[in-house]
Every structure is written in C-alpha cells, then in structure tokens.
Amino acid sequence: MGRPSRREKLTDSEIEAVVLAAIPLRAAIQKCFISLKPFNETYTLLNDHIGRLDTMLESITRRKIDYRGRDLGLLPKSLGRP
Numbered sequence: 001m002g003r004p005s006r007r008e009k010l011t012d013s014e015i016e017a018v019v020l021a022a023i024p025l026r027a028a029i030q031k032c033f034i035s036l037k038p039f040n041e042t043y044t045l046l047n048d049h050i051g052r053l054d055t056m057l058e059s060i061t062r063r064k065i066d067y068r069g070r071d072l073g074l075l076p077k078s079l080g081r082p
Contacts, residue, residue: 015060019074024073026053 010018029046038042054065057074066073 010060016075017058019057019071022053022057023071023074026050029053 031051032046033043036046057072058065061074063074
C-alpha cells in the first residue's frame with residue numbers, strides 16, 4: 001500500500017472550500033502585476049507564487065485550469081458563477 005495522496009485526504013467540500021478561497025487570492029495577486037515592471041524581483045516572486053498556486057489547485061482538483069472562466073474551470077457547474 002502506498003502513501004495516500006492529498007486528494008484522498010480531502011473531501012469534495014474541502015476541495016471546493018480551498019478553490020473558493022484561492023480564486024480571489026489569485027485574482028488579488030494578479031492585480032498587483034499591473035503596477036510592476038516585468039522582470040523585477042517582486043514581479044518574478046508574484047509570478048512564481050501564482051504558478052505554485054495553480055499547480056496546487058490542479059493537483060487537488062485533478063482538473064486543468066481554464067483561464068477563460070471566473071472560477072478557472074475548477075468548480076462544479078452547480079457552484080460555478082455565471
């Protein structure tokens with residue numbers, strides 16, 4: 001028996017709660033990019049954090065992020081916003 005994955009430890013409602021909390025956080029971090037020049041230290045740091053957050057969201061939801069939607073395509077249709 002292997003070590004259980006993070007997905008096996010989280011319930012569906014816990015995953016939804018994480019995604020619902022992470023989406024506004026991700027949006028706030030991206031808004032910070034507007035005032036920064038590309039390739040400076042803060043810009044690079046924020047970009048790395050967004051990448052790590054996206055990786056974490058993809059791993060717990062087992063879905064690829066759809067950047068076109070407000071909920072990034074990670075929430076079930078019943079919870080997705082119009």
